[in-house]
Each structure stands twice: as C-alpha cells, then as structure tokens.
Amino acid sequence: MLGNRNSEKFSVLFDVLAAIADRSGNRFELAEKIKVSPQVIGRQVKLLRKQFGMTIKSSTKFGYSIEDWGIIDPVRFAEQREIEAKERKKNETDKNSGS
Numbered sequence: 001m002l003g004n005r006n007s008e009k010f011s012v013l014f015d016v017l018a019a020i021a022d023r024s025g026n027r028f029e030l031a032e033k034i035k036v037s038p039q040v041i042g043r044q045v046k047l048l049r050k051q052f053g054m055t056i057k058s059s060t061k062f063g064y065s066i067e068d069w070g071i072i073d074p075v076r077f078a079e080q081r082e083i084e085a086k087e088r089k090k091n092e093t094d095k096n097s098g099s
Contacts, residue, residue, distance in 0.1 A: 012036060016044040018081055020056060021074075025063040 012034070019030045027041040045064065048054045053070030
C-alpha cells in the first residue's frame, strides 16, 4: 500500500499525464491548470519518459504531445480517467445534496 506522500506523488504524475493526453498546453499552462510549479511538470514529464518509456514531444508553441505511450495502455488509462471523473461528479453531487 502506498503511503500518503507517495500517493500524492502518483496523483500529480497522473494529473500531468492526463493533462498532456488532453493537449492542455505547455508546462506553464499545465502548471497553472494542475496548481503546481512548472518545475514539477518538467520533473513529472522526465519521470514519464524514463520510468514508463513514453515518448513525449515538447514545443513552446504547441505544448506537450504524446507520441508513444510506452508501457502505459492508453485505452485503459482513458477508461480509468472516465471512471474517476464519474466518481468525482457523484461525490460532488452527494456533498451538495447533503448526503
């Protein structure tokens, strides 16, 4: 089981991956969206490249783009993101309705 700190690191890593998959922009735009520093974005991209074998292109004009997903299955990643989005939406609905 992951400790809380490691869990947070993986959360940021996969938030960065999701933002890149959505073509959300360069590292400054991603940093603003995810609410981390541009340096964190750079480190996470480096980690994705090195540890997961991903090919991620970087352009100051167009931002990041994924050319090769390495060991990550893009279909399963997209399915998991969809499940998590539904769960977040349900939790927000429950919280707003007082359940």
